[in-house]
Amino acid sequence: MAAASASVPSFDALEVGDLVAERSFELTRDSLVRYAGASGDFNPIHYRDDVAREVGLPGVLAHGMLTMGLAVQPVVDWAGDPGRVADYQVRFTRPVVVDPEAGAVVLVVAKIGQLDADARVARVDLTVTFDDQTVLGKAQVRVSLG
């Protein structure tokens, strides 16, 4: 169970549209290899240029689940406890191509999308972009603030 913490956001002070958090993430090929090992997803399209090219991709891609995993982190820090995240969903709409030298920068903006006063659950909507284009659709985090 989520224990009480001094840093819990006050549900009653929240309003739909409030900016909750904003953070940018610099991905490199090293980030992809690290995530492959941590998650057990060793699909070579996430670390081999030749394989990515062979299957018709524009380059080596970040794991969709890496993008999903990092995009929720600003919300976790805002909530003060990863255990307050009761539900998290995304749709993978566009790939993040990670250049071997320049890497890739992923921007996350999190805003209050909906407030359920009875359950004291805030729905936080994420806008996640790479190269000025959205890469996750319907990215919603339900945070329990009861």
Place this chain on the structure above:
Amino acid sequence: MPVNPELQGRVFPPTEPYLVGREKVREFARAVFATNPLNLDPEAARAAGYDDVVAPPTFAVVMQEKTLAQLLAEPDAGIDFSRVVHGDQRFTSSRPIVAGDLLTATLTVSSVKTLGAHSMVTAESSVTDASGAHVVTAVSTLVVRGED
């Protein structure tokens, strides 16, 4: 070969129990750029009322990988892994995963749909702890691209 429509509704045997290790949680947390001390520091986690470090919200993907391996290995499934694209993903938790948990995942194929040459498979992995209590359900929609 198209995805076998008879997969819909199929329930797979539970995976081998998986013991969540503290260093695995920390390794995963670092890999997803987690900075919250409850993910990384056992003392901070204990101070907040947990037994050990708390896994990030997407950690259940590690369990889901094991169930999807069962699905791909099913002889009559007709799923070619090289043609699979991840469509969407959801985690619905009863409680967070904490280091020390002994978890089991059970896969149900909740739907198989065909859209032209492509198929969409929705796979639901229900994760329970050693007491049998629900921890998290991971729902993944896989798009299987048809032959060109």
